[in-house]
Amino acid sequence: MTRILFVCLGNICRSPMAEFIFRDLVEKRGLGAEFFVASAGTSSEELGNPVYPPARKKLLEHGIDPSGKRAVQLKPEDGTQYDWIIGMELRNLNSIHRIIGFHPPCQVKKLMEFTSRPQADIADPWWTEDFDRAYEDILEGCQGLLDFLTK
Numbered sequence: 001m002t003r004i005l006f007v008c009l010g011n012i013c014r015s016p017m018a019e020f021i022f023r024d025l026v027e028k029r030g031l032g033a034e035f036f037v038a039s040a041g042t043s044s045e046e047l048g049n050p051v052y053p054p055a056r057k058k059l060l061e062h063g064i065d066p067s068g069k070r071a072v073q074l075k076p077e078d079g080t081q082y083d084w085i086i087g088m089e090l091r092n093l094n095s096i097h098r099i100i101g102f103h104p105p106c107q108v109k110k111l112m113e114f115t116s117r118p119q120a121d122i123a124d125p126w127w128t129e130d131f132d133r134a135y136e137d138i139l140e141g142c143q144g145l146l147d148f149l150t151k
């Protein structure tokens with residue numbers, strides 16, 4: 001069982017999109033039993049809130065329903081409870097390490113590192129309002145991550 005935690009700032013846009021897209025990919029490949037997938041935010045700003053409506057709408061357009069997800073905050077012990085912590089942008093990685101420590105037992109990577117554009121970030125649609133772009137980039141990253149973990 002590979003345990004993956006996707007992390008963004010608020011846990012209402014990008015990391016829940018990544019959680020649900022990755023789980024969908026895994027289930028479509030018949031690998032559901034091999035992965036435990038969740039998401040969290042580095043800030044406490046949105047704690048308890050559901051997926052932001054435009055992000056939820058984008059997922060629903062692709063047949064993915066994130067109902068029930070509520071924002072949670074990254075905890076120090078997540079560094080030992082997950083194998084992979086996957087941030088959405090460079091700034092996330094700094095915040096992640098401040099919470100779980102700078103030498104955690106898990107791997108800490110940025111999602112786009114698993115694509116042909118490893119320097120890229122997932123731009124925050126909370127600010128850009130470009131949920132199409134966020135969806136496409138997150139899908140590309142999730143496909144790359146799943147390919148890496150299953151090759």
Ligand code: 4NP
Nearest residue numbers: 008009010011012013014126
């Ligand atoms: P996310 O987007 O990190 O992709 O969930 C954000 C959501 C909320 C805020 C910032 C980013 N906020 O400042 O409340």
